[in-house]
Amino acid sequence: MTSAEARQLRNASTAVAVVFALIVLAALGWPAVLAFAVWGLIVAAIHALYFQIQADDLRSLEARRRSGSSAWREEGDESEAMERYMALPRFRSFWQLLLLGGAAVLMGWLLWRAWRMPVAEASTASLQLGIVLSIAVAVLLSLLGRYAVVLGAKLETADLNGVAQLARFSFWVGGALAASLGILLYAQRDLRVVTGRTLVLITAALVLDALVRAMLRSYRPATARKASGPVGDSLLLALFLRRSNPWDEVSTRMEGALGVKLGDTWAFRFLRRAFAPLVLASLLLAWLATAATVVPVGHAGVRVERGRFVSPPVGPGWHWSAPWPFASIELVPTKRVDEILLGFERDTGQPILWAERHYEGEKNILVGDGDELLTIAVPVHYRIHDPLAYLMTTSDARATLQHLAYRELLRVTSARDSFAIMTDQRADVSATLRTGLQRAVDAHGLGLEIVWVGLRDIHPPVAVTPSFQDVISAEEERQTMIELARAYAARALPEAKQEAGRMRATAEAAGEERTLAASGEALRFRQLAGAQKAQPDVFRSRLRLEALEAALAGRRKIVVATDKPPRITMDARRKTEVGSDGEGEGDE
C-alpha cells in the first residue's frame, strides 16, 4: 500500500466519524452524539495510525530493495523490518480493545440516560436534515467498505477485512438511524430509544467478541499467535454481513481463529441445513405463544378482545386467548395492597422525632381558623377492586388517588382545631378520611378500594416544636416546684412536732421536779419542826451556831470585845484600819 492510499483511507475514516457524529446530533440529542463521536473518532484514529505505520514499513522495505545493497545486509534489514511489522499490530490491537471497551461503556451509559430523558419535541426541519445526512453517510460508508475490499485484494492482504466489515456495519447503523427518524417524522412513532438500545447492545457484543478472540489467541501455537489478525475483524460482523450461508462463514472463521474444523461435525451439518426452517418455526411458535397467558397469584386477567375489555376478569391460572394482536390478557394485581403517603415527599427513614426533620418536603396544613399549622403524615392503603374500571378510568390510578386524598384531607382537617386533631379526634379524622376518599374514588369509578387510612404522625411544624416541648417542660417544672415545697413541708412539720414534744416534756419534767422538790423540803421542814418541839432552845441554839459558823467562817470580821468601842475607818479600797488608841484586837 502506498502512503497516498493510506492517507486517503485515513482521511475518509475521519470524515466518516465526524459526519456520523453530526447525524446522531440531529437524531438522538447530546449524550448520544458525544458517545458516537467518541466511538467514531477512536475507530478512525486507530485505523489511521495502523495504516500509516504499516505503509511506512512497507515503503522503507521497498526503498531498501530498490537501492540494491549487499545481500546479507539486505536480509538483516528486511528481517528487522518484518519483526517490527509483526510486533506493532499486536500491540495496537490491545489498545484498540481497551479503547473500544471504554468507549462502549461510556456510550452505553450516555444512551441509557438519553433513554430515560423525556422525548424532546424535535422540529421537522432538523429531522429532515438528519435523514438526509444519515443516508449520505450510509452511502459514503458503503463506498468506503467497497474501497477497502478492493484495496485488500490489490495488496493481497486480509488485513483490510476488518475495516470493510466495520464500514459495512456502520452503513447499516446509518440506515437504521435514517429509518427511525423517518418513522418519527411521518408516522409519529418514536423508535429512537429502541434504535439507541440496539446499537448499544451490538457495540457491547462487538467488544465482547474482540475480547474473547484476544483471549483465545493465547491458546494457539506461537507462529499463529504472532501473525496478528486484522484490526476490527469480528466473528459477529462476519456472520451478519457476508453474503454466503452464515454457518459456513462461522465454520471457516472458527477454523481460522481456533484451529477447529467445525464444518466436519455432524451437528454442524444438521444446523446448516435446518437453519432457515428452524428460524421460521421458532418465529411462528413465538407468535402462537402470545395466545397463552399465565395469570399469577394475586392478579386478575382482563381479556382484551379486539380492543374491548371483556367482563368478567379471569382469576389466576392458565388462560387461552386469540394470539396477538387479536386478543390479549392484561394482568392487574388485584390482591396487592399498595400505599400512598400524604404530607411529605420522601421518607428519610430517620426516627420520627418532632424536633428533627424526619421527612423531606413536609407539607404544613392550615387548621383551626387558619391560624395554626400542622404537619401530618397519612399513609393510605388501597387495592384494585374492579380491574375493568381500573383499566378504563384513568392512566395513573396512584397519582389520581394522591390528588383525591389530599383534597379529602383538606376537607376533613380544615374545620378542626389543631389540638383536637392531635388528640381525641384522631380516630374520627382517619375514619372520615377513609369514607370520604372511598366516596371520591367511587364518584370517578376508579375501581379502587381504600383498605386503610392512618394518621401515622401528626405534629406541629418542626420550627414550633421546641415551643410545644417547652410547654411540657413548664408543666413538669410546675410539678417539680410543688413537689419540692411538699418535701419542705414533709421535713419541717415533723421537726416542729419534735420540737414541740421536747418542749412539753421538758416543761412537764421541770414542773414535776419543782413539785417534788417542794414536797421534799416540806417534809424536811416538818421533820425539823417535829424535832425542835422536844428541846426548842437547844435545837435552836445549835442551828443558830451552825448558821453562824457557816456564815462567819473565812469572812473578814472585826470583833469588838472592849467596852470602849474603837474608831473604825471603812475604806472599800483599803484594808480596814483600826485605831490603836483603844484597846482591842484586830482579827482579819
Place this chain on the structure above:
Amino acid sequence: MSRTMWIRSAAVLAVAVVLILAMTTFQVRQNENVILTRFGKPVRVLVEPGLHGKWPWPIESVNRFDARLDFFEARLAEALTKDKRNVIVPVFVAWRIADPLRFLESVGSVPNARAKIDSLVTSAKNTALAAFDYGQLVSTNRDNVKLGEIEQQIVALVAPQARDSFGVAIAQVGIKRVALPEANTESVLKRMQAERSQFAAKYRAEGRQAADEIRARTDAERTVMLAKAQKFAEETRGKSEADAARIYAEAHAEDPEFYRFLRELEALRKVVDANTTLVLDGDAAPFRHLRGADGKGDDE
C-alpha cells in the same frame, strides 16, 4: 422447485403478509380514541373499540388519544381572597378528551392540553377566590367552609371554555391544600410559638405560686405547733410553781415561827459572803468567850 426454495418462498410470503397486515389494520382499544387522517386530513373518528382497516402509511395515519381521565396539578399560584389575604391554593384538574377531533386540531397532545387547561384553571381559580373570605377556606365552624362552592365555581368558569376550545371535558377541579406564602407562614409559626410560650409561662407561675403556698402553710403550721407547745410548757411550769408554793405554805403554816427562824438562818448564810466585813460585838454568842468570862450565857 427445491425444498429450500419452498421454504424461502414461504418465509418471504409470511413476512410480506405480516407487513401488509401491520400496515393496513389498526386496533382501537376501549380506553382510547383514534382519529384516522389521510394525508393530514381527518377522515374518521373512532371511539368504539375494534379492529379497523386503513390505507398504509404514508397515505393514512393513525392518531391515538387516551380516552381516560387525566389528573394533574395546576401550577402553584398565589392568589388574593376577598378580605385581601394572600393564599396559595394548589388545585388538581381531572379532565378527559370529549371531542377527539377538536382536541387534535386545537392542542394535539396531552402536555400541550395540560398547559392550556392550566392557564384556564389558574385564572378561574383566582377569580373564584377573590369572591370568598379567608375564613371561608379554613374555619373551625364547619358551615363557614366554602371549599366545595369554590371548586364548583372554578369548574363552571372553565368547563365551557375547555369544551369549546379544546374538546376537553373537565370532570373535577379539587382544592388540595390551603397554604400561606412563606413570609406569612413564618408569622403563623411565630404566633404559634408565642401562644405556646404563654402556656409555658402560666404553668411555671402556677408552680411557683403553689409551691409558695405550701411553704407558707407549712411555716404557719410549725409556728402554731411550737407556740402551743410553749403555752403548754408555761402552763405546766406555773402549775407546778403553784403546787410547790401550796406545799410550802401548808408545811410552814404548821409552825410559822420556826419557819421564820430557819429562814432567817438560811438568809444569814446566804447574805454573808466572802466580801462581807463584819463588825461584831464581843459580847455576842460565840465571841464572849474571847473575854475569858463564861459570859452571861447564851441568851436569845
